[in-house]
Amino acid sequence: MIEAHTGAQVRAAETPFLERGDGPALMRRAAHGLALACSRRLRERRGKVAGARVVVLAGTGNNGGDGLWAGAELARRGAAVLAVATGDRLHPEGEAALRAAGGRVLSLGGPEGAGAAGRVLAADLVVDAVLGTGARGGLRGAAAALVQEVLDGLPDGAGPEVVACDVPSGVGADTGAVHGPVLPAGTTVSFGSAKAGLLLPPGEALCGRAVTVPLGLEPALPAPALRRLEPEDVAALWPRPGAGSHKYSRGVVGVVAGSATYPGAALMCTRAAVDAGAGMVRHLGDPETRRLVCLTSPEVVASEDHPTEVHVQAWVVGPGAVGDPAQESRIDAVLTGAVPAVVDAGALGAAARAAADGALGPGKVLTPHAGELAQVLAWLAALGVLEEAPEREGVEAEPARWAAAAAAATGAVVVLKGATTVVAAPGGLLLTQADGSPWLATAGSGDTLAGVMGAVLAACAEHPDAFAAAGSWARGENRFAVAAALAVAVHGQASRLGGLGPVPPTVLAQRVRDVLRARA
């Protein structure tokens, strides 16, 4: 499991060390880890550190200090190191160390400043140490202009290796928000803990591979602000049948999906629930869709019942269920009922209305993409539950903020789907997953995800401690968020199985089986 913290959390854990006078030691440790990561990149790129051209973009604070100390270490290993001071001052000890090791300093505001972009573009490696956890907003003035000039001058697919110090400057360390121009990093080396912004969209796309350097303050860190499940967590947590299991104890998934206009959504959703290992799958829908479901997935029991007439552990409602009054009535019954449910696509509007009325039942997991979440937020604002609602672009700029706002306003888990998917629980738990291939962005892959999620939700619905192996944070109501993150992770892993390429949703469902078998 990757655990990430906010800047404030790391600073709080750091305070006792600073009070004991250990600040310089912490910085030396951080800088050494940064220098090691830079040396590794240089060896990969050109075989050795000696003779490499290194530019350190150094801001005025401790982030700049880390960069300068790391630059000093690289200079001692024979690199030609130039620090570009982006502000009116530099960390004094860091600057002295760099100069003592033979490094040089150029002031961006001085006469040589005009040549700085050329020096950056000609470098083998650039350390981005302008802004860290103390940043307010993004790069400004001359520093922003320099980075923009470098971005404009970067040749396609080439240019210097960029190593970001703690966080790429301009990416919000806590939010992942991108403020102004940012130099995309190949590697981000963070200290004490990964900062939450490295695992949040849209900033994550600018962070490259993440490396964390331990500083010794880790035991003093509080519960993380954000978590991410890794493949070994998925293997450990995915619900598996025991010797005494039977189809009902493993979890029955009820699917309210499809309509005469969109029968395919029901086929993909039910197929995925079967392939993800549900004990049993029931489908409720119109006669033609039911016939097709039974033909493509004979394992599914299809009927014209109302949800109040069948017993399931979890529902999936919404995929393709539009323009059909009988389906809408079934969806309303599920939303106001006590059984957990994945609420997707056409059912999201009804969920927002139910939440505004205080009628949304417990254990609901909403699965919008950015446009759908903007719509849900607009409904919640119109119904007086939220004060403001952003456009789709606003959701994309701050996905975690708006997923969390929707979770708090509805009392449901919100799964905001994207290249990095954000899972926000109403109690504040936050997980993100970035396992999927870009080929996942295809019609029907959301129907498949909903089916997979329904299978996990059904398995944990009656077991508050289903994921307790992950820690006490995963217990109780939070298990629904863990179930959602597990489904997103497996769905993403399935999309990458066998290499990158097209993955039609029906093929994806089969690959879910393969992922689960491989992780058994």
Ligand SMILES: NC(=O)C1=CN([C@@H]2O[C@H](COP(=O)(O)OP(=O)(O)OC[C@H]3O[C@@H](n4cnc5c(N)ncnc54)[C@H](OP(=O)(O)O)[C@@H]3O)[C@@H](O)[C@H]2O)[C@H](O)CC1
């Ligand atoms: N986590 C740890 O235990 C350790 C962290 N280290 C490193 O320290 C930074 C945080 O350092 P800090 O000095 O608090 O903050 P920054 O270096 O990020 O930036 C603060 C300076 O930058 C100026 N500032 C703020 N916003 C902007 C902006 N948008 N544009 C330009 N300049 C900005 C601000 O100056 P002002 O005069 O404007 O207030 C500050 O001077 C952390 O990220 C780690 O890299 C330790 O080295 C090891 C322990």
Ligand SMILES: [K+]
């Ligand atoms: K930085």
